[in-house]
Structures are given as C-alpha cells and as structure tokens.
Amino acid sequence: xxxxxxxxxxxxxxxxxxxxxxxxxxxxxxxxxxxxxxxxxxxxxxxxxxxxxxxxxxxxxxxxxxxxxxxxxxxxxxxxxxxxxxxxxxxxxxxxxxxxxxxxxxxxxxxxxxxxxxxxxxxxxxxxxxxxxxxxxxxxxxxxxxxxxxxxxxxxxxxxxxxxxxxxxxxxxxxxxxxxxxxxxxxxxxxxxxxxxxxxxxxxxxxxxxxxxxxxxxxxxxxxxxxxxxxxxxxxxxxxxxxxxxxxxxxxxxxxxxxxxxxxxxxxxxxxxxxxxxxxxxxxxxx
Amino acid sequence: xxxxxxxxxxxxxxxxxxxxxxxxxxxxxxxxxxxxxxxxxxxxxxxxxxxxxxxxxxxxxxxxxxxxxxxxxxxxxxxxxxxxxxxxxxxxxxxxxxxxxxxxxxxxxxxxxxxxxxxxxxxxxxxxxxxxxxxxxxxxxxxxxxxxxxxxxxxxxxxxxxxxxxxxxxxxxxxxxxxxxxxxxxxxxxxxxxxxxxxxxxxxxxxxxxxxxxxxxxxxxxxxxxxxxxxxxxxxxxxxxxxxxxxxxxxxxxxxxxxxxxxxxxxxxxxxxxxxxxxxxxxxxxxxxxxxxxxxxxxxxxxxxxxxxxxxxxxxxxxxxxxxxxxxxxxxxxxxxxxxxxxxxxxxxxxxxx
Numbered sequence: 001x002x003x004x005x006x007x008x009x010x011x012x013x014x015x016x017x018x019x020x021x022x023x024x025x026x027x028x029x030x031x032x033x034x035x036x037x038x039x040x041x042x043x044x045x046x047x048x049x050x051x052x053x054x055x056x057x058x059x060x061x062x063x064x065x066x067x068x069x070x071x072x073x074x075x076x077x078x079x080x081x082x083x084x085x086x087x088x089x090x091x092x093x094x095x096x097x098x099x100x101x102x103x104x105x106x107x108x109x110x111x112x113x114x115x116x117x118x119x120x121x122x123x124x125x126x127x128x129x130x131x132x133x134x135x136x137x138x139x140x141x142x143x144x145x146x147x148x149x150x151x152x153x154x155x156x157x158x159x160x161x162x163x164x165x166x167x168x169x170x171x172x173x174x175x176x177x178x179x180x181x182x183x184x185x186x187x188x189x190x191x192x193x194x195x196x197x198x199x200x201x202x203x204x205x206x207x208x209x210x211x212x213x214x215x216x217x218x219x220x221x222x223x224x225x226x227x228x229x230x231x232x233x234x235x236x237x238x239x240x241x242x243x244x245x246x247x248x249x250x251x252x253x254x255x256x257x258x259x260x261x262x263x264x265x266x267x268x269x270x271x272x273x274x275x276x277x278x279x280x281x282x283x284x285x286x287x
Numbered sequence: 288x289x290x291x292x293x294x295x296x297x298x299x300x301x302x303x304x305x306x307x308x309x310x311x312x313x314x315x316x317x318x319x320x321x322x323x324x325x326x327x328x329x330x331x332x333x334x335x336x337x338x339x340x341x342x343x344x345x346x347x348x349x350x351x352x353x354x355x356x357x358x359x360x361x362x363x364x365x366x367x368x369x370x371x372x373x374x375x376x377x378x379x380x381x382x383x384x385x386x387x388x389x390x391x392x393x394x395x396x397x398x399x400x401x402x403x404x405x406x407x408x409x410x411x412x413x414x415x416x417x418x419x420x421x422x423x424x425x426x427x428x429x430x431x432x433x434x435x436x437x438x439x440x441x442x443x444x445x446x447x448x449x450x451x452x453x454x455x456x457x458x459x460x461x462x463x464x465x466x467x468x469x470x471x472x473x474x475x476x477x478x479x480x481x482x483x484x485x486x487x488x489x490x491x492x493x494x495x496x497x498x499x500x501x502x503x504x505x506x507x508x509x510x511x512x513x514x515x516x517x518x519x520x521x522x523x524x525x526x527x528x529x530x531x532x533x534x535x536x537x538x539x540x541x542x543x544x545x546x547x548x549x550x551x552x553x554x555x556x557x558x559x560x561x562x563x564x565x566x567x568x569x570x571x572x573x574x575x576x577x578x579x580x581x582x583x584x585x586x587x588x589x590x591x592x593x594x595x596x597x598x599x600x601x602x603x604x605x606x607x608x609x610x611x612x613x614x615x616x617x618x619x620x621x622x623x624x625x626x627x628x629x630x631x632x633x634x635x636x637x638x639x640x641x
Contacts, residue, residue, distance in 0.1 A: 181367045188358050190389070203374045
C-alpha cells in the first residue's frame with residue numbers, strides 16, 4: 001500500500017500566502033465594510049445590503065458609471081484602430097525597427113502621475129505650451145479647468161498618447177509573426193491591400209488584438225491617477241470617473257460602507273465585461 | 288507553352304542568391320528542382336513567380352517576355368511547404384479566392400471549385416475552416432486552389448515536407464496525375480533525391496545558387512556530370528576516392544588496383560577521382576564485383592531487406608550496400624568487392640571524364 005503524506009501542502013503554501021495577502025484578505029475586508037456601518041473606534045453596525053440598495057438607486061453612481069463607460073468606449077474606439085494603423089505603418093526590418101519600438105515604448109515608461117502632471121501643465125492656457133498656443137496664437141478658447149468639453153478632450157488625448165503604444169506593440173507582434181508565404185499567396189491571387197488586411201492580417205492579429213482590447217478595457221475602466229492629477233474630476237463633476245467618485249466617497253466623505261459596496265459593484269462590472277468579451281472573442285477558436 | 292529562363296540572376300545586397308541560370312521548362316511532366324536547403328531552389332521559384340525582381344536576365348512564358356510583369360498578371364500558382372490558406376475562409380472560399388479576384392461568374396467558380404475538390408477528395412470538407420482540417424487536408428486545399436485556378440505555371444515548393452510519412456507517400460503518388468493533361472508547367476522543388484526519382488520527368492540539380500545539371504531525371508542518375516551530381520542521388524552517400532592511373536591500371540592510395548576498361552582506359556595518365564555508389568560494393572564477389580577491398584567495419588545498418596556497412600580501408604572511409612542480411616562484426620576486418628565498371632571517373636576539376 002502507498003503511504004500517504006501531506007508534504008505536498010508545503011509546496012502550495014507560498015502561493016496561498018501570497019494570494020491571501022494580496023487578494024483574498026483585502027477583498028474580504030472590503031466585503032466586510034460593505035455590509036456594515038462604522039464610525040471608527042472599531043465599532044461596527046450590521047447593515048445587510050443597505051449600502052448596495054442605496055447605491056443602485058442613486059443618480060450620482062449612474063452618472064459616474066456612464067462617464068466611465070463613455071471614457072473607456074472613446075479611448076477604445078480611438079486607440080485600437082490607431083494602434084493597428086501605426087503597427088501597419090511600422091517597418092518590418094532594418095535599423096528603424098528598434099528605433100520605432102523604443103519610441104513606442106517611451107510613453108509607457110513614464111509614471112502615471114507624471115503623465116497627468118505633464119498634460120496638466122502642457123495644456124494650461126497661460127503657461128502651457130499647447131494651452132498658450134491654442135488660446136493666444138490660434139485664438140481658440142481652450143481651458144480645461146473651465147470647459148467640460150476641453151477637459152474631456154484633454155483626458156482622452158492624454159490616454160491615447162499614453163497607451164496607444166501598447167496596442168501598437170501587441171498588433172506589431174501579431175503582424176511580424178505572419179509568415180511571408182501568406183503575403184506571397186495574396187500577391188499571386190492579386191488581392192488588394194484591403195483584402196490582405198481583411199483576410200490575412202486582421203484574422204492573424206485577432207488573438208493579440210483580443211488581449212490588447214481586454215487590457216485596455218480593464219486599465220481604462222480602472223483608471224485613476226492620470227485624470228485625478230489632470231482634472232481632479234472637474235470642472236464640476238464632468239470628468240469624475242468611477243474611481244475618482246469612489247475615492248471621494250471613501251476618503252473625502254469617509255463613507256466607508258457605501259464606498260466598499262461601490263468597490264464590489266465596480267469590480268463585478270469589470271469582471272463581467274472582461275469575461276463576456278473574452279468568451280465571445282474566443283468562442284470560435286475553442287471548438 | 289513553355290517557361291524559359293534566359294540568364295537570370297537574383298541579387299540580395301552584394302550576394303548573388305541565384306547565379307546566372309538558363310532553363311527551358313515544358314509542360315506534361317514534372318520539372319524537379321533538386322538541391323540541399325539553401326541551394327537556391329526557393330529563390331529561383333520566387334524569381335519565376337515574379338515575387339522577387341530579377342537582377343539580370345529575362346523570363347519568357349508562352350513566347351512572351353514576362354520579366355517585368357506583375358505576379359498576379361503572370362497567371363501562376365504557388366504551393367508552399369507550410370499550409371497556406373486564408374484562415375477565416377472556408378475551404379470552398381479558399382479554393383474560389385483567386386477566381387473571385389479574377390472576376391469570374393459565380394456559376395463558373397462553383398463548377399471549377401467542385402471539380403478541384405473532387406480530384407483532391409475535399410468534397411465533404413468544403414464548408415469547413417482550414418483549422419478544422421488535418422495537415423494533409425490543408426495542403427490538399429492549397430493544391431486544389433492551384434488546380435482550380437488553371438494557371439499556366441504551378442510552383443510546388445517542397446509541398447510534402449511538412450506532412451507525415453504516410454500522407455507524403457500518398458500525396459506524392461497522386462501529384463503527377465493531378466497535373467497530367469492540364470497543360471501547365473509544373474515546377475517541384477525538393478531536397479530529397481528519392482522524390483525526384485519517384486516523380487520522374489526532368490530534374491535540375493541545384494547547388495550553391497546555380498543549376499549544375501539539367502535533364503531527364505533517370506539520365507542524371509545514370510550519367511552525373513560532376514562529383515556533386517553523382518553525390519546527390521545517393522543514399523547512403525556515394526563513395527569518392529582519389530586514384531592514380533598509369534597505363535591501363537588504376538590504383539587507390541590504399542594499394543588496391545584494377546585494370547581499367549572502356550572509356551576510362553583511354554584517359555591520359557595522372558590523378559583522378561572516382562565515385563562509386565554503395566550498392567556497387569558488396570560483401571560477396573560476383574562476376575562484376577571483383578576488386579577485393581578489405582577494411583575494418585565501423586558502423587552497420589540493417590534496413591529491411593538491405594544491409595549497409597561503413598568500413599575503413601587505409602585512410603579512406605567506404606560504404607557498402609547489399610541486399611540481404613550480412614553478419615558484419617563491428618571492429619572486425621571484412622572483405623568487400625567493388626565493381627570498377629560502375630565507377631564514375633572525374634578529372635581534378637570535378638568534371639566527368641568517364
């Protein structure tokens with residue numbers, strides 16, 4: 001008979017500890033807060049699902065959620081096609097390849113709060129290079145601290161500047177992995193550039209584009225630092241995205257219960273959308 | 288219809304990937320490009336297909352100079368070693384794609400696609416996607432596309448290299464039939480001499496970017512023009528050795544000698560190289576294999592009904608291949624008998640003299 005021992009548990013222990021400390025324990029703390037009311041001093045009152053109910057009937061939450069979807073939707077609509085277009089235009093061989101790759105990687109290397117600060121200063125009407133140029137040289141009224149439209153244009157532009165390169169790099173990786181033979185086959189058939197894109201490049205890029213869209217969705221849906229530094233959610237509440245609203249509740253108003261409930265709903269939406277998207281995109285490949 | 292290359296070359300940077308090559312290829316049989324990896328087979332095919340520009344020379348098809356003509360206007364097909372099909376099109380759409388681009392009527396496309404599908408036994412798979420097919424079926428789809436297109440020239444670039452053994456044999460047997468009577472010039476690149484012999488037709492031996500010999504495949508096998516041509520069609524590798532001819536006697540440096548006959552006897556005295564296929568060196572003497580060689584056996588191989596032995600005699604290493612099972616002892620001395628009349632004789636510059 002085989003002797004059974006429990007040593008194997010020691011091998012999973014490190015990962016269990018790691019996951020517990022970076023995911024399970026924080027997550028359960030939030031769950032804990034979301035069903036109780038606290039006024040500090042470690043005093044907790046049971047609230048059940050009250051906070052969830054309150055949140056889901058509140059206009060403020062839906063407005064922030066709407067702005068969040070608008071932001072994510074807009075940056076995806078711009079960044080994905082733009083990223084693909086840049087990747088298509090990049091050289092496939094020669095000395096310009098590393099130059100392009102480094103240039104592309106640069107924006108992603110800058111810390112997020114620095115990106116926010118950069119764009120803030122860049123667009124100030126009185127001293128910012130862009131802001132001054134638009135207002136005083138071209139005569140276009142542009143002040144993102146006053147005008148919601150200007151604020152939106154600025155945060156979208158900033159995100160496109162910061163993150164399109166991620167899409168570019170992923171799409172480029174997908175493109176260079178297509179064997180030459182496909183292009184030769186298309187050339188022999190006399191296929192147009194559009195057909196080559198539609199029937200060879202796009203299908204071959206699909207797996208990496210799926211990942212690109214997923215990453216950009218999750219990142220932009222959870223974005224906090226850059227818009228917080230850039231606009232702080234203003235003017236008014238016009239650029240108050242979900243995460244900014246959440247932090248206002250938790251740290252500004254010290255409403256820990258509702259903030260915790262909101263975190264969970266926020267998390268659930270991100271998870272659900274990502275799961276739906278990924279399942280839909282990969283359903284053909286599985287069978 | 289013939290495909291004619293007139294002193295074509297291909298240059299990449301400072302290197303000539305295809306050195307000056309002239310060939311006339313005809314329809315009705317396979318034109319095999321045979322050479323090792325890197326010998327320029329694919330480069331030559333890309334030139335003929337118009338995928339790469341010529342550095343110099345001209346290509347004529349059907350009495351027309353096509354050197355400057357775009358690939359799609361040359362009306363050719365290319366089947367690759369990799370199974371190249373449009374990933375998000377069904378088998379039907381894949382076969383139909385070149386016809387669609389050409390603007391052919393729907394009913395005619397359907398007729399052609401179904402005919403090609405029947406020939407390649409793809410009827411039940413027409414609505415499937417390429418990734419749902421086996422490797423053999425994917426390659427058959429690529430071949431069906433070439434057949435449905437009815438192009439003037441079909442280039443098959445090692446089309447069987449990525450298939451497993453059984454499928455390769457099966458498809459290789461079908462290939463000559465598939466293209467028979469279609470009037471297309473069929474060019475088939477391979478690195479396996481056995482394939483060239485099995486496919487028949489004509490063969491162009493390629494080495495280091497140029498064609499070293501061109502002709503009917505069986506003739507090249509029987510009459511190699513130089514040492515490397517002799518070496519190509521031989522597995523196990525052909526035996527080569529230096530001999531000294533004096534009068535009518537040839538002497539190997541190991542001291543073995545024999546009387547020269549035929550053309551070889553008429554050569555002027557001096558140094559030569561001989562090449563002799565392994566199956567002309569056997570362990571039991573017969574009325575042809577009479578020259579006794581004895582050597583120490585290094586390696587033996589038994590492949591079904593044949594046994595081969597690698598042995599060392601003097602400083603040279605030799606291979607013998609004989610039908611039947613022979614009891615060689617590795618490390619022991621054995622006697623072998625060579626048929627000197629089967630030896631090819633080459634001058635010091637590598638050209639065949641007898």
